[in-house]
Amino acid sequence: MSRLASAFAKPHPALVTFVTAGDGDTAAILDALVAGGADVIELGMPFTDPMADGPAIQAANLRALGAGTTTADIFRIAAGFRARHATPLVLMGYANPMLARGSDWFAQQCAKAGVDGVICVDIPPEEDGDLGPALRARGIALIRLATPTSDAARLPAILEGSSGFLYYVSVAGITGKQQAVQASIEEAVARLKAATALPVAVGFGVRHPEQAAAIARVADGVVVGSALVELVAQHGAEAAGPVRALTAALAQAVHRARAHA
Amino acid sequence: MNAPAAGTNSLRNQPDERGHFGAFGGRYVAETLMPLILELEREYARAKADPAFAAQFDDLLEHYVGRPSPLYFAPRLTGELGGAQVWFKRDELNHTGAHKINNCVGQILLAMRMGKTRIIAETGAGQHGVATATVCARFGLPCVVYMGATDVERQQPNVFRMKLLGAEVVPVTSGAATLKDAMNEALRDWVAHVHDTFYIIGTAAGPHPYPELVRDFQSVIGKEARAQMLARTGRLPDLLVAAIGGGSNAIGLFHPFLDDPVRMLGVEAAGHGLDKQHAASLAGGRPGILHGNKTYLLQDEDGQITEAHSISAGLDYPGIGPEHAWLKEIGRVEYTSATDTEALAAFQLLCRTEGIIPALEPSHAIAAVRRIAPTMGKDQIILANLCGRGDKDIFTVAKALGAEL
Numbered sequence: 270m271s272r273l274a275s276a277f278a279k280p281h282p283a284l285v286t287f288v289t290a291g292d293g294d295t296a297a298i299l300d301a302l303v304a305g306g307a308d309v310i311e312l313g314m315p316f317t318d319p320m321a322d323g324p325a326i327q328a329a330n331l332r333a334l335g336a337g338t339t340t341a342d343i344f345r346i347a348a349g350f351r352a353r354h355a356t357p358l359v360l361m362g363y364a365n366p367m368l369a370r371g372s373d374w375f376a377q378q379c380a381k382a383g384v385d386g387v388i389c390v391d392i393p394p395e396e397d398g399d400l401g402p403a404l405r406a407r408g409i410a411l412i413r414l415a416t417p418t419s420d421a422a423r424l425p426a427i428l429e430g431s432s433g434f435l436y437y438v439s440v441a442g443i444t445g446k447q448q449a450v451q452a453s454i455e456e457a458v459a460r461l462k463a464a465t466a467l468p469v470a471v472g473f474g475v476r477h478p479e480q481a482a483a484i485a486r487v488a489d490g491v492v493v494g495s496a497l498v499e500l501v502a503q504h505g506a507e508a509a510g511p512v513r514a515l516t517a518a519l520a521q522a523v524h525r526a527r528a529h530a
Numbered sequence: 531m532n533a534p535a536a537g538t539n540s541l542r543n544q545p546d547e548r549g550h551f552g553a554f555g556g557r558y559v560a561e562t563l564m565p566l567i568l569e570l571e572r573e574y575a576r577a578k579a580d581p582a583f584a585a586q587f588d589d590l591l592e593h594y595v596g597r598p599s600p601l602y603f604a605p606r607l608t609g610e611l612g613g614a615q616v617w618f619k620r621d622e623l624n625h626t627g628a629h630k631i632n633n634c635v636g637q638i639l640l641a642m643r644m645g646k647t648r649i650i651a652e653t654g655a656g657q658h659g660v661a662t663a664t665v666c667a668r669f670g671l672p673c674v675v676y677m678g679a680t681d682v683e684r685q686q687p688n689v690f691r692m693k694l695l696g697a698e699v700v701p702v703t704s705g706a707a708t709l710k711d712a713m714n715e716a717l718r719d720w721v722a723h724v725h726d727t728f729y730i731i732g733t734a735a736g737p738h739p740y741p742e743l744v745r746d747f748q749s750v751i752g753k754e755a756r757a758q759m760l761a762r763t764g765r766l767p768d769l770l771v772a773a774i775g776g777g778s779n780a781i782g783l784f785h786p787f788l789d790d791p792v793r794m795l796g797v798e799a800a801g802h803g804l805d806k807q808h809a810a811s812l813a814g815g816r817p818g819i820l821h822g823n824k825t826y827l828l829q830d831e832d833g834q835i836t837e838a839h840s841i842s843a844g845l846d847y848p849g850i851g852p853e854h855a856w857l858k859e860i861g862r863v864e865y866t867s868a869t870d871t872e873a874l875a876a877f878q879l880l881c882r883t884e885g886i887i888p889a890l891e892p893s894h895a896i897a898a899v900r901r902i903a904p905t906m907g908k909d910q911i912i913l914a915n916l917c918g919r920g921d922k923d924i925f926t927v928a929k930a931l932g933a934e935l
Contacts, residue, residue, distance in 0.1 A: 369833030442722035
C-alpha cells in the first residue's frame with residue numbers, strides 16, 4: 270500500500286496540513302507537523318503569481334522567494350523530510366514552476382525526493398497531456414481539485430486520471446478566506462463519494478479544531494493551510510512550537526471526530 | 531466573425547477546438563473557473579453565429595466608438611524618412627482614445643447575453659480600465675477595475691476618469707503591484723464571484739476563448755484597413771507594423787492579412803535594453819504558463835515570473851498573447867523591439883512631422899518604422915497601427931525629457 274493510501278486507511282479521518290516551502294525554517298516546521306499528528310503534508314511550491322491564493326499564502330510565497338528559495342531547495346527539503354519521516358508528502362503549486370524544466374524532469378525529481386503526490390492548481394484535465402502521465406509513470410499521485418462549480422457533467426473529467434485523494438475546495442474563492450456552510454460540505458462530499466472510490470479531503474477556509482471536527486465527521490480528510498501559514502508569518506524562525514500546538518489541537522479534533530459523533 | 535470556411539488551408543483558422551495555437555494558448559485555470567470558461571466558449575460560438583449580435587456590435591462601433599477609423603498617409607514623416615510610404619490606421623481617434631474600446635464593446639455585449647450583472651477588469655496604464663468603465667456606464671452595469679498600486683500612483687488622470695465613469699478602482703498591493711498583479715487579483719475576484727461576474731480581459735491573452743474573441747473583436751482594425759488600403763491605392767501594403775504588449779492591437783491589424791502576401795512586424799518594448807530590464811517576452815523570454823495560457827514569458831530558470839519594464843505602462847507585461855507566440859514559431863510574423871529611448875524619439879518625431887501626439891505604445895511601432903522605412907523603396911507601403919493617442923502620456927514624456935509641467 271502506498272504511503273498516501275495508508276494515511277487514508279487509518280481508523281480515523283486524516284488531517285492534511287499545508288505550509289509553504291522556504292517560508293521560515295521549513296524542515297523544523299515539517300517536523301512539527303508530524304509531531305503534532307498530521308497524516309498528510311502538503312508542501313507549497315512558492316510562485317511569484319499565486320492567483321488562486323488569498324493574502325496569507327500570497328505573502329508566504331513572497332517571503333519564501335524573497336529568502337531565495339529555488340526549486341532545487343524545495344526538492345532538498347522534500348528529500349530531507351523523506352529521510353526522517355514516513356508521512357506522505359504532496360507538492361502543491363502552480364504549473365509554471367513545475368513545468369519549467371519539463372514534466373519528466375519534475376516527475377523524476379519528485380520520485381527521487383520521495384514525494385507521494387502533486388497538486389497543480391492551474392492544470393485542468395483538459396491540459397493534462399504531460400504532467401499527469403509523467404507522474405503516474407513514476408507511481409506519483411496526481412491529486413485533482415473538485416469545487417462547488419464541479420457539477421455532474423464536469424465531475425467525470427476531473428476524476429479521470431486523478432489518484433491519491435480528491436481535494437474538495439469547499440468554497441468558490443481563494444485560500445484562507447470565507448468558510449463554507451457545513452450543510453453544503455456534507456451534500457458535496459456525499460455527491461463526490463458516490464462518484465469515486467478515492468478518499469475525499471475538504472479544504473479552503475478551515476481554521477479551527479471545531480470546524481475541522483465537523484468536516485471530519487463526513488469527509489475522509491480535512492485540509493488546513495492558511496491558519497498554519499499565518500503562524501509562520503507571526504513567529505518566523507520560532508514557528509515550529511506554535512505550529513506543533515495548532516496541529517496537535519487539529520489532529521485531536523479530526524482524529525476523534527467520529528468517536529464523538 | 532472573421533474565420534474563413536473550415537478546412538481551407540488558412541492561417542486564420544486558429545485556434546483549434548481546445549483553444550490551442552500550435553503549442554500555445556489553452557485553458558490553464560483553477561478548476562473552479564473551468565465550467566465558466568467552457569460556458570463562455572459555448573456562448574461565444576453562439577454569438578458568432580448570431581447576425582443580431584454582429585449587427586449590435588457593428589452599430590455600437592459606428593455610432594458610439596466612431597468607426598471606421600481613418601486610414602491616413604503621413605506625407606511629412608514619409609519625406610523625412612526618405613523611403614517607403616508610411617500610412618497609419620488611426621485607432622487613436624476612437625472614443626476613449628485607443629483601440630481598447632473595440633474589445634470592450636464586444637465583451638460587454640457577450641456579458642449581457644450571458645445574463646451577467648457585474649463586470650471586472652484589470653488595467654495597467656488605465657486605458658483598458660477606462661474603456662471598460664465606459665461601456666459599463668453605457669450599459670448601466672457595475673464595474674470594478676483592478677490596478678496595481680504602483681500604476682494607480684503613476685496614472686492618476688486615468689484613475690480619475692474611471693471614477694468619473696462610475697467604476698470602482700481597487701489598488702492592488704500584492705506582488706510588484708503592477709499589471710500582472712492586477713490580473714492575478716481580477717482572477718481572484720472572478721473565482722469568488724463565478725455566478726454573476728464577467729471578466730473583461732483587455733488583451734488577446736488569458737484562457738481560451740479570450741485570445742480568440744479579443745482578436746475577433748479587434749480584427750475590425752485590420753478588416754477596415756485592408757478595405758481602405760485597397761480602395762485608396764488599389765493594392766495591399768508591403769509591411770504592417772504594430773506595437774505589442776499583450777498584442778491585441780497587433781493581432782487585430784495582422785489577422786485579416788495573414789493569408790495575404792504582406793510582411794508583418796510586431797514591436798515589443800525593449801525598455802532600458804534587451805540586456806537590461808525590458809518587456810520583450812518573445813525576444814527575452816521562453817514558453818511557460820501564466821494567466822490561463824501557455825505563451826512566451828519573462829521568467830527565471832525556475833519558472834518564476836520576472837518583472838517587466840517599459841516606459842509605456844501599456845506594454846509593461848511579462849507575457850504576450852498566444853497567437854503571437856505561434857506566429858513567431860511558424861515564422862509568419864517577424865518580431866523586433868524598440869527601447870524607451872527610441873520610442874521617446876519616435877514620439878517626438880510624429881508630433882513634429884504630422885501634428886499627431888501618439889501614445890507611448892504605438893511610439894514603439896513608429897520607432898521600428900523609422901528604422902525600416904529608409905531601407906525600403908519609395909514605391910513600397912508601410913501600414914502602422916496608431917493604436918492610441920498620447921494625451922495620457924504627457925506627464926511621463928515630460929518627466930523623461932526633463933521638462934517641468
